[in-house]
Amino acid sequence: MSDQSFQTLGEFIIDKQEDFMYSTGELSRLLSAIRLASKVVNREVNKAGIANIIGKVGNENIQGEEQQKLDVLANEIFIEALSQREVVCGIASEENDDYIEVKTVENAHLSKYVVLIDPLDGSSNIDVNVSVGTIFSIYRRVTEPGTPVGLEDFLQKGVNQAAAGYVVYGSSTMIVYTTGKGVNGFTLDPSLGTYYLSHPCMEFPKTGKIYSINEGNYIKFPQGVKDYIKYCQQEEDDRPYTSRYIGSLVSDFHRNMIKGGIYIYPSTSQSPNGKLRLLYECNPMAFLAEQAGGKCTDGFRRIMEIEPTELHQRVPFFCGSTTMVEKAEEFMARAEKS
Numbered sequence: 001m002s003d004q005s006f007q008t009l010g011e012f013i014i015d016k017q018e019d020f021m022y023s024t025g026e027l028s029r030l031l032s033a034i035r036l037a038s039k040v041v042n043r044e045v046n047k048a049g050i051a052n053i054i055g056k057v058g059n060e061n062i063q064g065e066e067q068q069k070l071d072v073l074a075n076e077i078f079i080e081a082l083s084q085r086e087v088v089c090g091i092a093s094e095e096n097d098d099y100i101e102v103k104t105v106e107n108a109h110l111s112k113y114v115v116l117i118d119p120l121d122g123s124s125n126i127d128v129n130v131s132v133g134t135i136f137s138i139y140r141r142v143t144e145p146g147t148p149v150g151l152e153d154f155l156q157k158g159v160n161q162a163a164a165g166y167v168v169y170g171s172s173t174m175i176v177y178t179t180g181k182g183v184n185g186f187t188l189d190p191s192l193g194t195y196y197l198s199h200p201c202m203e204f205p206k207t208g209k210i211y212s213i214n215e216g217n218y219i220k221f222p223q224g225v226k227d228y229i230k231y232c233q234q235e236e237d238d239r240p241y242t243s244r245y246i247g248s249l250v251s252d253f254h255r256n257m258i259k260g261g262i263y264i265y266p267s268t269s270q271s272p273n274g275k276l277r278l279l280y281e282c283n284p285m286a287f288l289a290e291q292a293g294g295k296c297t298d299g300f301r302r303i304m305e306i307e308p309t310e311l312h313q314r315v316p317f318f319c320g321s322t323t324m325v326e327k328a329e330e331f332m333a334r335a336e337k338s
């Protein structure tokens, strides 16, 4: 089957506009801006070793993490692409302390969308040529278009997302996203610079044999997580499961969605809310997981029902094949009672 027979992402975005009765095309233009930015980041990631974009910049972001050069570059590329078009009125990013009100183009304040991004996910893997990603979450603002953007436009429950997705810069580069009508994946043909629909209607297998967790933190994990890891390693039924942990949320999630599996970043004795950020890591992945028939909780509560209180707040994260997440929750509830 030649490239031409695959639907392009551009065609798909336009076609799917009809799904929304009163569509103005604004969301389509916003998704197209993300598509463009992902190609620019892809070009930089592919030549990272020879383009002096490996290593640290020497600053810390608001999370207290040392920023990698590619964190900063990817952040600039996405903010540039989004703020040069009248598609968003506000942007929040892992790499910016506060949200940005877009004033670079005349009518940006009339836009009804805000975007939250993790411009480069899996930063610890940049220097070692292991796949990394970008994560995005899109909301309709709650304040009136034409009025100043406010924090309340960003601090919305995940259930309010208009769209969410990720880009994985791996052996091939893919965009995977949802607008609440299923999950579709598109592969970039670098020779043409075009994304093609390669993974229509992606679905999490109901169960799987892969568990993804940083076992190096084992002693700091809650008892319920320790018990679940033991369960995964027992020789019984279809177990032991296989342990796979890339250390890039996007890549671990992507593999588990295709093969069946669970990714866990729990609370630890040091960080009671774990590491991952609710608004631009957990909510978008939860929206995708649920749209693909999977499940996503903090071990007890549905991630997308959590009421956000801060832009960079963290939550424990259990995400993947429904049966596996429910089993992990069983161990969490049991440990909680004992």
Ligand SMILES: O=P(O)(O)OC[C@H]1O[C@](O)(COP(=O)(O)O)[C@@H](O)[C@@H]1O
Pocket (backbone or CB within 6 Å): 094, 118, 120, 121, 122, 123, 124, 214, 247, 248, 249, 250, 275
């Ligand atoms: O090294 P750890 O503690 O296991 O953390 C790895 C996790 O942290 C992250 O790198 C956090 O994301 P960022 O790289 O965007 O900060 C996830 O992608 C990954 O799953």
Ligand SMILES: [Mg+2]
Pocket (backbone or CB within 6 Å): 118, 120, 121, 122, 249, 281
């Ligand atoms: Mg991340």
Ligand SMILES: [Mg+2]
Pocket (backbone or CB within 6 Å): 071, 094, 118, 119, 120, 121, 122, 123
């Ligand atoms: Mg990041």
